[in-house]
Structure formats: C-alpha cells, structure tokens
Amino acid sequence: MARITLDHIRHAYGANPVSESDYALREVDHEWNDGGAYALLGPSGCGKTTLLNIISGLLQPSHGRILFDGRDVTELSTQARNIAQVFQFPVVYDTMTVYDNLAFPLRNRHVPEAEVDRRVREMLEIIDLSGMAKRKAQRLTADQKQKISLGRGLVRNDVNAILFDEPLTVIDPHMKWVLRSQLKRLHKQFGFTMVYVTHDQTEALTFADKVVVMYEGQIVQIGTPAELFEKPRHTFVGYFIGSPGMNVMPARISGNRVSIGSESIELDNAPRIGGDERIELGIRPEFIRFAREGLKVKINRIEDIGRRKIVRAEFEGRPIAIVASEDVEIPAEPRIVFDPARINVYADSWRVGEEA
C-alpha cells in the first residue's frame, strides 16, 4: 500500500514535442492517498491510460517524477515497483490452467507453494471460478478470462497499488455489478490504493471515493461524486458528468447580474472576473424548474424516461435541457427559473468561485 505522488508529470509519445498539443499528458501534479479508491474518468484519448502506464512503469514519463510513499520510483522497472494492473482486454496464459494462471504472479515472486495454494483458492472463490480450476484457460469465455485477469491482479495482496484499465468493458452488465461490489469489498478488506480507469461515469461515481476527471491530457478536477455534480470546476466536467450534462451558455456579467442574450438573472453574489475572459453560465438540468414567471423557452421535445422527464427546449436560440419530475405539468407558455445557488459561472471554461 502506498501513497502515490505524481510530481509534475508530462508525457509525449513523439520524440521532440514542440507545442502543448504534442503532449498526451500535459502536466499532472497530484498526490493520491494511501488506500484511496480513485477513478480516472474521461473520454477516449484524454491520457487516462497513459497516466496509468506511467504509474505502473510500463511507460517512462518525458518529464517529472513518481514517488511511492516519498520514494522516487521513476527509474524502477514495473517488476520492481510491485504494482498490479488489469487491462481492458483479458490477458490469460492460454496453455495454463485457470489455477496456474492465478498462481503465476505469485510463483514468479517465489511465494511458498502452500501460500500460493491458499491465496489462489481464496481468489477462485472470489471470482467464482472454483469449479474450473483445472480447466485450460484458452477455452473460457471473454468474461471468465477477464475474471482471471482481475484475479491475477488481486491475488497479490502486498502490492503498492492496483491499477485497473477499464477492466469491465467486456463483462456483461449483471456480472459487472457483482464484480464491482466485490472489488469494493476487497478494497475495504485489504486497503490497497486503487486506481480505476473508466469512461463510464456511473462506474466511476459508484466505485470511487474520489473521481479524477481528465480532459485533453490534464486533470481538470479531483473530487467526490457530489462535488463533481454540484461544482464542476471546468465546463467539461459539467458536460461529462450527469445525464444529460450541464447546460452551458455564453453570458455577460455586470456586478451580480448575468445576462444571456436578451434575458438577465440576478446572482446571489457578484463573481470576481477579470477583463476579457470568455464568460459562460452553467446550470444543471436538475436545477431548472418551470414557473409562472421567469425566462421564456420554446419546447422542442419531451423525453419520458420513467420517473423523470427530460425536456429539450430552446432558450435564447440555444438548446437547453431541463429535468422535471414525472408529475410536473408542462405549461403551454413555459417559463423557467434557475436555482440561483446552483448557478456556476465559468471564465475561459474554468469555474469562478464566488469568494475568489
């Protein structure tokens, strides 16, 4: 178990990075707590896997250092770092039995055979493959194979950290749920530092204590699921977390009034902004409600998704999403109100704090 420090990590795959866009990972400088469960969330190609491979040592960062518990491991090989990693697609050793697959990482580290046997049997129980211990791994289905990959990572319980690279992509939904709760349980039991890469926000939000949102090679926010939902630091987080994502619209600020097109709203307090930044206003669809008085909208479409309705409307010529509960009557001449406490103001895509 270890605290992981990422000290000004930058990485470019090309040999001579010139501009900022040549970097797959633009500058990551963070510290991850010992025993924490972190989810790395972000769209494809945002640098999640790059960051993961740098932590495990499969990749050397172009700049910066990695420290485990304050010890510099940047130059250490993957083997020496004592990290477990599970990949997106199942990797099994075809010619070995299920049992031998799970024993492989232990035997390579010269763990006594009795201990190997104990841990492998325990792991077989956890991944529910006890009945197949003697089968050759080659003939298994994709999700059984992935369970073996997971098991090979978890069977070593002395690791510094376990890294998961979208491990549940190939698993069917029901099994996903089971495995995810087992992972959580194991995490509680052994307390290893756990980093989980995913592009599925539900997976990230249910799994992790802290969610790390990445976008274009940078970490844009680290926070609890609630923080990400209520105070997205970057418009991307607002858009990426939540379904539908946050409404973001260009705005102008003067004092504590914000105007969008021809409409204007009063804020709780005046955001402190500089001169010529691009100002945007963000409001989650959940925090907009229909009212007698308010902003005029034109409704285009209503999607009924069971307990809630998603209203797709047009506000000042721009699309806007509103979430209303099932029993809300949509008026003929609809007007809406933004919950003032839930309005976020963004300058050049970054959130402006009220007090800042």
Next chain:
Amino acid sequence: MEKTWNNKAWFLVLPVLLLVAFSAVIPLMTVVNYSVQDTFGNNQFFWAGTDWFDDILHSDRFWQALQRNLLFSFIILALEIPLGIFIALNMPRKGIGVSVCLVLMALPLLIPWNVVGTIWQVFGRVDIGLLGRTLAILGVDYNYVRDPIDAWITVIVMDVWHWTSLVVLLCYAGLVSIPDAYYQAAKIDGASRFSVFRYIQLPKMKRVLLIAVLLRFMDSFMIYTEPFVVTGGGPGNSTTFLSIDLVKMAVGQFDLGPAAAMSIVYFLIILLLSWVFYTVMTSRDAEN
C-alpha cells in the same frame, strides 16, 4: 427438408475441375499406368501387375535413399526451426530495421533453386570457391566432392541458408500478432524472459510453427535441385536422395516401370508422413 439440386452449379466448378485434372489427376494416372506395365520401344506395353512395386520395396537402393532422406529432413527440421524462432525473436518490431530485416530475410527465398545450388557449388570449391579456398588455407580438410560428410555438411548448410528465412518470416508473423497487453501483463506478473517465451510467444506461434514444420518437412523430403547441382548425388551415392535416385532411374536408365512405381511409393510416403505430423501436432488442441 427437401434439398434443392441446382445442377448449373457444376458449370462453375468445371474450370477448376478441368485445371486440376490436367495438372494433377491425368499426369498422376499416367504414372499409375506406367507403374503396372512393362514398356518396350514402339510403344509396346505388357501387363506387369505389382512386380515393379515388389522390386522397389525389396531394393536396398530404395531403402538407403529413403533413410538418407529421413535423416536429411530430421537434421533440417532440428536446425531450421529453432534457428528460425531464435532469429524471429530477435528481429526488430518497429522502425526502419523491420523492412531491412524483412528484405534480407526474403532474399534467399527469391533465388531459383538451381542458382542456389550453383552458388554453393562454386562457393565450396577447394580450388576457386571463397569458402573452400579459405578453409583450405586455414588447414581444414574440406572437400565436398571427395568426402561424404563434407558433402552432407555442404548440402545441409545450403538448405539452412536457403530456407531458414521461411521459418523466420512465419514465426515473425506470429510474433507481431501478439497484442502489447500480453507483454505488459507479463511484466506486471513479474515473468522472466523465458516465461514470456514459454507461455506467451510459443503458444501464439504454435499455428504458424505447425505450417513451418509441415512445409519444411515436405520440401526437404522432396529436395532435388540443390544437391543435384552441388554434388550430383555423390560422392558415391552418399547424397543420393529419393528424388535424385528417381530421376536417375527414369531419365538416366529409362526404367519407366520401376520409376513410376517408385514415384507412387514416394508420393504415398510424403502424404502419410505429412498426415502423421499434422495429426500429432494438432491433437494436443483436441485434448482439451
């Protein structure tokens, strides 16, 4: 369920059928025809039954050539397969080195067989050959024209030079198809270099290796041109393989009957051994 017969389909198969008939079936049948008859001049044929087969199967000459052939194929496989795997493992995976290596590897395969023979025939000559002369100067007693062992070494080295590339290319194709994730997982699991070979690379190369072994076996068992050009089957009969013996009998002595019988036996042996190889090597799969 009623099966629909569509006889027009036969027309589509017909061209291939004709092609195969003219290229394989009809020539094979003429050989069968010769093998059961005794031929004289003026196209006179007399029924001989299985006499020629009896003759062949009871001739020392045939069995000795067969033994030489089996020994040769065994040595060739024992050398070329491990060497091919070794070279493939050490070939670069990316960069300009890949194309350079691939071209170098492909070159020997592109040279016509009799040219390969001529190259080595000259190369090994004691009087003017680069290899033969150098060895002579170094005081090594090497002469493939006189010494059977030297002749074998020359023929074997020549075949290794000519055909190892094929094994290399097949293995390389198998190796590059292994996703990076396997190597990464192996690193994470702390696998040694040997474990990576044993549990990742070798299993993934199994299929192409099977093809490599089959091709190299069949080819080496049918070898004719190169040893014929280099040694002409000599010294004595020491490098007279079945194919060389066959040509001597058919074209040299014009014994068409025995030659035809021998061709058929030879063909059946290759067919049988290839089948055995294939069954043995694929049966492991079925065990599971």
